[in-house]
Amino acid sequence: MANSTIIPCLQYRNAHVAIDWLCEAFGFRRLSVHADERFVHHAQLVLEGGMVMLASARDEFAANDPVDRWRLRMVQPDQIGGRETQTSCVVVRDPDAHYARAIAAGAEIIRDIANQDYGGRGYGCLDIEGHMWWFGSYDPWLSLDEPEGETRAAVH
DSSP: OOOOSOOOOEEEETTHHHHHHHHHHHEEEEEEEOOOOEEEEEEEETTTTEEEEEEHHHHHHOOHHHHHHHTTTTTOGGGGGOOSSOOEEEEESOOOHHHHHHHHOOOEEEEEEEETTTTEEEEEEEETOOOOOEEESSOOOGGGSSSSHHHHHHHO
């Protein structure tokens, strides 16, 4: 699988703990973590050819700092009633084994594992800070290998 050019970026109140939990619960591997005792400034976690980046959420901001102006646009799920405006979708080879691993680590399942009408099998869950995740076997990149007519007929 080629590496994606779109990489989800998340913020966590306790990014140090979140990194450990994401690796245990979801099977991510630390590729790079730039941190001090207080903050994770930038981290890259990889899983089966995909990547997420994350950093510590902060409550103190400098209005003239471009990085802080970026962070001011971000909110955490607990600040908006546990809601999200997007989710990370991760393709995994064995969604049933992944589901069991996530449950064992304490992930909150919000959409039980099931076969999907569009293909594949997957489930939805929340991580330890309420971010939504989808894990499943459906790989939309594989549909690019279908004959052009079949792909276009399925897309409306």
